Amino acid sequence: MKENNVFSLKNITFLLFLSTFNWFLEILKWQKLTSFIKNITFYHALKQSLSSLTASLLTPNRIGEYGAKAIYFTKQYRKRILLLNLIGNVMQMAVTVIFGAIGLFLFTRYYPIEINTYRVTKLLVIILTVLGLLLFVIKQKRHTIKGFSVEKLKQFIKALPLNISVFTFMISVLRYFVFSFQFYFLLQLFAVELNYIDAMAIITSMYLLASVIPSIFILDVVVKGSVAVYLFSFTEVNEVIILCIITIMWLFNFVLPSLLGSYYVLNFNFEKQNKSL
Numbered sequence: 001m002k003e004n005n006v007f008s009l010k011n012i013t014f015l016l017f018l019s020t021f022n023w024f025l026e027i028l029k030w031q032k033l034t035s036f037i038k039n040i041t042f043y044h045a046l047k048q049s050l051s052s053l054t055a056s057l058l059t060p061n062r063i064g065e066y067g068a069k070a071i072y073f074t075k076q077y078r079k080r081i082l083l084l085n086l087i088g089n090v091m092q093m094a095v096t097v098i099f100g101a102i103g104l105f106l107f108t109r110y111y112p113i114e115i116n117t118y119r120v121t122k123l124l125v126i127i128l129t130v131l132g133l134l135l136f137v138i139k140q141k142r143h144t145i146k147g148f149s150v151e152k153l154k155q156f157i158k159a160l161p162l163n164i165s166v167f168t169f170m171i172s173v174l175r176y177f178v179f180s181f182q183f184y185f186l187l188q189l190f191a192v193e194l195n196y197i198d199a200m201a202i203i204t205s206m207y208l209l210a211s212v213i214p215s216i217f218i219l220d221v222v223v224k225g226s227v228a229v230y231l232f233s234f235t236e237v238n239e240v241i242i243l244c245i246i247t248i249m250w251l252f253n254f255v256l257p258s259l260l261g262s263y264y265v266l267n268f269n270f271e272k273q274n275k276s277l
Helices: 009-034 042-055 064-070 075-110 117-139 150-159 162-189 196-211 217-235 239-266 270-276
Strands: none
Touching: 009 042, 009 075, 009 162, 009 239, 042 064, 042 239, 064 075, 075 150, 075 162, 075 196, 162 196, 162 239, 196 217, 217 239
16 A cells, blocks of 8 residues: 555545544533533533543643533532543543453463563552552541542442443443544554454553553653554564554544644633533
């Protein structure tokens, strides 16, 4: 395949469609989650999702997104909005972990990696210690997080209707398939000779490993690029091609939406917004 075909109008249009569909699903997910406490229009969900992306650019792992979405609501709703946003992100992360674990298992079967037993054991001890502490904290009903007791947090999650939970999880799965396929589509455009299963094993492993590394928006492309270059090096794919794909994914799925979100950030009116929501 000729390299100049990569950036043809047809290919760029399809890439834009996939990115738009990806964010359409994210906005739809947020609209459904907020319906638990307050019904909002799709446009309001769009505005909150894109502006919160813009507002979280310089915060580690986009943590600024929480406050940015909460500020669109009156004080009585804000704590619950923070929790709903957390639930949405946790479900998306759960999907990343599930498919990433499967992909990583397949990857290590296809491309055996030398494992340092000492480091793995040390990591497992740390993970088990953290899980133990979390279980201890959960049992302490008097412990609070941002004004919520752990018991109230559990009650809030239990009170979330099953249809909202299932819808949120399914949308998270669909989003994962969309941006994973977008990466695979770019591999095909750059004439990378990998079958679908092999490619997805690496792609899902990449998203899993990159998701556990703290980073800010500007460095996200560097983190994902480094992980992707390392994983695809086992298939002898040119690292320049992988870096190009990572950059294109970053531009289409983060930079463009954040530019659109900047319009809502610059035109945000706190008093007017709080009167409407």
